[in-house]
Amino acid sequence: MAAPPKEPKNLVHQQAIISETIAKENRYLKLHTNFTINPHNKFGFITGKPNEEEIRGDEDPYFKQVFERAHQEPTKKYKRPQTEAQEYGWISTPLIKTDRHDTRLNHFHHHSSITKFMEKAWLEKEQQSLGN
Secondary structure, eight states, rough: OOOOOOOOOOOOHHHHHHHHHHHHHHHHHOOOOOOOOOOOOHHHHHOHHHHHHOOOOOOOOOHHHHHHHHHOOOHHSSSOSSHHHHTTTSSSOOOOOOOOOOOOOOOOOOOOOOHHHHHHHHHHHHHHHOOO
16 A cells, blocks of 8 residues: 655645744743842852952842842741741740759759769770770
8 A cells, every 4th residue: 555645735724833823822922021030049249350440330129128038037038837847947936934943844964073083984985996
């Protein structure tokens, strides 16, 4: 069985396909005119050339506000956590006031003669092992 001969290309049909494709593209085209920096990229500043006069302009207040807001921690940016992972540690203030003199919760190290002796013995043993 031989393949049927190909028909010559119809220019009218090709033009209809191209115009339909362009119409679909224009339907979803969105023109962006307000550009800002990516707040997630940290970039370094490049110094000027030594034989060139430095021209400084006025700061853009909107750019400065966006830049400073991008570098804040999430608790200062948002009122509530945005993800479940942010829920852990969102409220970082202690729930009760701590009293350092309350011995029920605070167990400080008490040094006696035997603990001082063993601390020095372990220190000497550790230094000997490092020396070998």
